[in-house]
Amino acid sequence: MKIILSALCAVMVTLTGLSQAFSEELVVYSARKEHLIKPLFDAYEKKTGVTIKYITGKAPVLLERLKSEGAQTPADLLMTVDAGNLWHAAREGVLQPVSSSVLAANIPASLRDPENRWFGLSRRARTLVYSTERVSPSELSSYENLADPAWKGRLALRTSKKVYNQSLVAMLIAEHGETKTEAIIKGWVSNLAAPPFSSDTKALEAIIAGQGDVAVVNTYYFGRLQKKTPGLPLAIFWPNQSTGGVHVNVSGAGVTAHSKHPDAAKALLEWLSGPEAQNLFADANMEYPVNPSVKPHDFVAAWGEFKGSDLGLEKAGELQSDAIRLMDRAGYK
Ligand code: FE
DSSP: OHHHHHHHHHHHHHHHHHHHHHHOEEEEEESSOHHHHHHHHHHHHHHHOOEEEEEEOOHHHHHHHHHHHGGGOOOSEEEEESHHHHHHHHHTTOBOOOOOHHHHHHSOGGGBOTTSSOEEEEEEEEEEEEETTTOOGGGOOOTGGGGSGGGTTOEEOBOTTSHHHHHHHHHHHHHHOHHHHHHHHHHHHHTBSSSOBSSHHHHHHHHHTTSOSEEEEEHHHHHHHHHHSTTOSEEEEOOOTTTTOBEEEEEEEEEBTTOSOHHHHHHHHHHHTSHHHHHHHHHHTTOEESSTTSOOOHHHHTTOOOOBOOSOTHHHHHTHHHHHHHHHHTTOO
């Protein structure tokens, strides 16, 4: 009888646990657009019964909102792009550390916060795209080489106001120090084909139009153009393959400091780093999975394999303000 009773108790405890898990509701503040996150959240809801509500907006707006809401925030998770933004959110105190062996196993150390407040969930490469009509890939080698006078009047860059370029330059500072990096950026500026563009896409379109021969862009912008117009006279080049590797950045997330459901938020983060979600998440924007056991989509894989930098991305945050000042001194608008 005792055995039956304790077995019954165990079943009841399990059922209570389950119903709690099923009635759980999570709120996500996302700087990633709805079409990139909705399929993921739908899949997670279906699998677990956890309801996910989300608000999308620009990264700085969501950060301000989290700060002003403080302990009253309904948000459990913050999702955004670029390690610079994630680092900034962590420093502002709106994220809490999450200790998880699943996240540690699924995400390489260079793509997450050493203090476990944010985790990369998709990996993006900021690489070179060149005109196949006017450039031979043998002319290309590295980000540093784009400062060479051989590229005078041929370089298409996006504005230095974009966090992607701030992170790229911060990582160059981490590798080379300020003096050498400043010389490189001055070289870039003197090689510009046109004033910096407002988007990666515009830099690529300039090259198609004959205004500039090589651009520094995230691969998915190239992928979007390639999908829309197959056979464009553009190709990807992976720089720095014999040195530090291609600049890789992430989109990622962290559990908010005042989450009311930290365990459920952690479970969602863990699921997002796993095989099922990694493809959904990376493929939606033609990015790369962070989880090394997951292969990129065929369309992305066709760009070839490359060595990515394994310098810790927290440097993109730590050195961001130095990078902004350096670009200003170098005349990079
Ligand atoms: Fe982007």
